[in-house]
Amino acid sequence: MKASLLMAAVLLVPAPAVGPPASPAGGWSWPLSPRPAVLRVFDPPARPWLSGHRGVDLEAAYDGAPVISPASGTVGFVGFVVDRPVVTIDHGNGLRSSFEPVESTLRPGDAVAEGSVLGRALPGHCGGTVCIHWGVRRGDEYLNPLAFVMDLRPSILLPPMNPGSGQGGSG
Known part of the structure; x- marks a missing residue:
């Protein structure tokens, strides 16, 4: 007994934590509000040249939903990659986050605060569901974006x- x-x-x-921490768990904000459903998880390839999912797909509440900066930084890129509009934020310490498809009026070099609107979510990435693909990199290494908003x-x-x-x- x-x-x-x-x-x-x-x-x-x-x-x-195993290895160097990417960021304090829960240190960033979600890039969509309310907290979005995760439609597709981070699934990096075993080798850099193989196929995989190098970010997460987050469900947007509606077409045109505001996409917000999860942490402060500087806009590094706004433009098209292949056929999708992309916004990339440099957060310092080698960390960059990218969001697609996101329509934005920001320009490279613009400073953004955590919670600032980066642009608007567009349809097209998740079929009939409006979503954004959120990726995070440190240098050339892709990291799980959820590790920046949750304790994994x-x-x-x-x-x-x-x-x-x-x-x-x-x-």
């Missing part, structure tokens, strides 16, 4: 606490 009570007291806590560290089990001593262990 005591063992089962102790097992019931096991806590789930975030594990320490895995949970680990800690040993049960011994209620009598306040110490871990099976007592």
